[in-house]
Amino acid sequence: xxxxxxxxxxxxxxxxxxxxxxxxxxxxxxxxxxxxxxxxxxxxxxxxxxxxxxxxxxxxxxxxxxxxxxxxxxxxxx
Numbered sequence: 001x002x003x004x005x006x007x008x009x010x011x012x013x014x015x016x017x018x019x020x021x022x023x024x025x026x027x028x029x030x031x032x033x034x035x036x037x038x039x040x041x042x043x044x045x046x047x048x049x050x051x052x053x054x055x056x057x058x059x060x061x062x063x064x065x066x067x068x069x070x071x072x073x074x075x076x077x078x
Contacts, residue, residue, distance in 0.1 A: 010046075012046065012049075012050050013050060016039065016043040017043060020039045023039055
């Protein structure tokens with residue numbers, strides 16, 4: 001189960017989020033009978049891919065920041 005998905009936070013998965021919401025609202029039973037499961041699976045895969053891209057981007061930023069800190073510490077020690 002995922003929390004409420006904001007479209008502005010998940011731009012790359014916007015289509016799937018809207019399709020899943022539409023599927024859930026077309027008929028209340030769609031959600032409980034599993035008629036939207038394929039859309040939910042596709043959305044989960046999209047969100048995971050988006051998360052992986054963001055994780056890599058954040059890792060690279062942290063690595064660069066760490067290098068700057070180590071250079072500053074090295075300069076202080078000298």
